[in-house]
Amino acid sequence: MEYSEKVMDHFANPRNIGEIEDANGVGEVGNPKCGDIMKIYLKIDNNKISDVKFKTFGCGAAIATSSMATELIKGKSIDEALKVTNRAVMEALDGLPPVKVHCSVLAEEAIKAAISDYYRRNGIDPEPIVGKIGSCCSKDGGCFAEEN
Numbered sequence: 001m002e003y004s005e006k007v008m009d010h011f012a013n014p015r016n017i018g019e020i021e022d023a024n025g026v027g028e029v030g031n032p033k034c035g036d037i038m039k040i041y042l043k044i045d046n047n048k049i050s051d052v053k054f055k056t057f058g059c060g061a062a063i064a065t066s067s068m069a070t071e072l073i074k075g076k077s078i079d080e081a082l083k084v085t086n087r088a089v090m091e092a093l094d095g096l097p098p099v100k101v102h103c104s105v106l107a108e109e110a111i112k113a114a115i116s117d118y119y120r121r122n123g124i125d126p127e128p129i130v131g132k133i134g135s136c137c138s139k140d141g142g143c144f145a146e147e148n
Contacts, residue, residue: 003060004094010064015071018053024121027113029106029133036062036103038110040070044118049073049081054110061100068092069107078118081111082130109133 003011023041030037036058043051052074056066069089073081086104090096096104113133116126 001097001099003064003097006068006093007061007064007096010067010093011060014054014063014067016053016067016074017055019055020051020053023053025114025116025118027110027115027117027133029109029113030058034102035059036106038062038066038106040066040110040114042114042118044078047077047079049076049078059100059103061096061103062106064093065089065096065103065107066110069111073111078115082115084108084111 019039020041020043022043024044025042026039027042028037028039037056038058039055041053041055042049052070054066054070056063069084072084072088072092086101086108089104089107090101093104112130116130116133119126119129
C-alpha cells in the first residue's frame with residue numbers, strides 16, 4: 001500500500017494531538033470492531049474554532065486524516081468547518097489508498113459530531129444545521145469502504 005509523503009508526515013508528526021479540558025464541543029465516531037475511533041475536541045469562541053485537538057485509536061491513515069482535519073478547521077468559523085469534506089481531507093493529504101478512504105469519512109464525521117455537541121450544549125438542535133451523523137461502519141462491524 002502506497003502512502004503520500006503528507007500522509008506519512010501527519011502520521012509520524014501528528015498536529016493538534018491531545019484533548020482540551022474545557023472543550024465546548026466533543027465528537028466521537030467510529031466502531032471498535034472496525035478498529036478506528038476518532039475523538040475531536042473543539043474550543044469555540046465567537047463562532048470561531050480557537051482550538052482543536054484529537055485523539056485517535058486506529059491505523060496510520062486514521063491518525064493522518066485526524067491530524068489534517070484539525071489543521072483544516074483550526075481558526076475557521078463553524079460554517080467553514082462544516083464545509084470540510086472527506087474529499088477535502090484526502091486532497092490535502094495528496095490522496096489515500098482506496099481501502100483507507102473510510103478514515104477520511106470518519107474525520108469529516110468527527111468534525112460534525114463535535115460541532116453537533118457544541119450546538120446541543122447551547123440548546124440548539126444540531127440536525128437541521130449539521131445533518132445526521134452516520135458511520136462508515138455497518139451494525140455488523142464491517143466497514144463499507146474496506147475490501148472484504
